[in-house]
Amino acid sequence: MREALIRPSLISANVEALHARAATPQSMLVVKADGYGHGALTAARAGLEAGATWLGTADIDEALALRAGGIDAPILAWLIGPDSAVAEAIQVGIDLGISSPWQLDVAAKHATTATPATVQLKIDSGMGRGGLTEPDWAPVASRAKEYERQGLIRVRGVFTHLSLESTTSDNTQLERFERALAVLHDAGLRPELTHAGASVGSIRTPGRGYDLARFGIAAYGFALTPEHEALGLRPAMRLSGQVIVTKRLPAGHGVGYDLTYTTASDTTMAIIPLGYADGVPRHGSSAGPVVLGDQRFQVAGRVSMDQISIDVGDHPVQVGQWAVLWGDPTEGHPSAAEWAAVSGTIPYEVVSLLGSRVPRVVQ
Ligand SMILES: Cc1ncc(COP(=O)(O)O)c(C=O)c1O
Numbered sequence: 623m624r625e626a627l628i629r630p631s632l633i634s635a636n637v638e639a640l641h642a643r644a645a646t647p648q649s650m651l652v653v654k655a656d657g658y659g660h661g662a663l664t665a666a667r668a669g670l671e672a673g674a675t676w677l678g679t680a681d682i683d684e685a686l687a688l689r690a691g692g693i694d695a696p697i698l699a700w701l702i703g704p705d706s707a708v709a710e711a712i713q714v715g716i717d718l719g720i721s722s723p724w725q726l727d728v729a730a731k732h733a734t735t736a737t738p739a740t741v742q743l744k745i746d747s748g749m750g751r752g753g754l755t756e757p758d759w760a761p762v763a764s765r766a767k768e769y770e771r772q773g774l775i776r777v778r779g780v781f782t783h784l785s786l787e788s789t790t791s792d793n794t795q796l797e798r799f800e801r802a803l804a805v806l807h808d809a810g811l812r813p814e815l816t817h818a819g820a821s822v823g824s825i826r827t828p829g830r831g832y833d834l835a836r837f838g839i840a841a842y843g844f845a846l847t848p849e850h851e852a853l854g855l856r857p858a859m860r861l862s863g864q865v866i867v868t869k870r871l872p873a874g875h876g877v878g879y880d881l882t883y884t885t886a887s888d889t890t891m892a893i894i895p896l897g898y899a900d901g902v903p904r905h906g907s908s909a910g911p912v913v914l915g916d917q918r919f920q921v922a923g924r925v926s927m928d929q930i931s932i933d934v935g936d937h938p939v940q941v942g943q944w945a946v947l948w949g950d951p952t953e954g955h956p957s958a959a960e961w962a963a964v965s966g967t968i969p970y971e972v973v974s975l976l977g978s979r980v981p982r983v984v985q
Pocket of ligand 1: 652
């Protein structure tokens with residue numbers, strides 16, 4: 623009665639279009655948070671098929687799950703906690719994103735000269751979130767060089783992440799990133815990979831993508847900028863639910879928690895078993911679009927935990943009929959970006975919060 627149709631061929635097409643536009647030698651598909659809700663393995667295979675040479679995750683466990691699923695492509699995992707499985711990551715050749723001096727020491731501690739840790743230093747170039755801040759650049763660089771001499775660490779890459787505030791802030795960050803690269807160079811490090819841009823940065827700052835563009839949200843089909851719009855990206859997830867109950871209600875009848883919706887006339891209500899526990903944003907109450915047949919409706923009243931109501935008026939509706947909450951606009955379906963807009967959030971949140979109760983059906 624619920625289904626998230628996942629279309630890997632669209633992820634592949636999106637990655638190809640983005641990579642061609644970014645014109646970087648290599649690209650990475652970011653598959654953290656279960657591939658932004660699409661299924662990490664499904665997304666990873668689609669990205670690799672489209673020519674991506676790297677996969678990116680936040681957690682080490684996410685990277686280990688890819689290895690366990692048979693993915694042997696290079697993977698970078700950039701969030702390391704005190705209890706992260708660093709030793710296992712090193713054993714299976716996962717690159718560790720280093721945002722703090724202690725993480726470099728932990729990587730070295732779990733490495734051996736037979737199996738050194740491969741790391742990528744993450745530079746905080748101005749976002750003030752993850753990454754090494756300026757006072758750490760020189761000490762971490764010389765410590766990393768020392769570990770390289772001992773044969774415990776290999777610094778394969780250096781990267782940063784952009785705040786997306788504006789092209790001006792992108793450029794300010796990239797200038798600071800350049801200063802960090804110079805500090806690392808002075809310490810004797812010669813990383814082979816330099817990367818800065820994700821979905822927006824790698825496209826909106828042409829020529830500054832360095833060796834690798836890291837694609838997340840745009841690869842799943844969501845355009846954030848006019849440059850993305852021109853690429854014809856298509857959402858790869860379609861969320862549908864079957865009508866499980868229909869009923870007639872008289873005019874003036876309240877609907878749902880707090881009775882925030884009142885029927886305007888005698889009408890037919892259709893109940894769909896999708897709610898906020900499935901990832902339907904509760905802030906989309908009385909606003910989120912739903913397509914039933916070839917008609918477009920709005921959620922009537924509150925999004926509940928497990929269900930929503932649709933006021934279909936006098937349109938014919940049958941139990942078993944599928945309603946689409948979000949999918950590919952080129953097929954007449956609302957985009958998850960529309961749900962995000964009416965819910966005061968971003969498409970990232972809508973797709974990545976898709977509930978575990980919704981079966982992913984891979985096409
Ligand atoms: C380091 C890094 N690279 C790439 C991405 C992908 O970003 P986007 O989904 O905007 O492409 C993220 C997302 O948070 C990230 O943290």
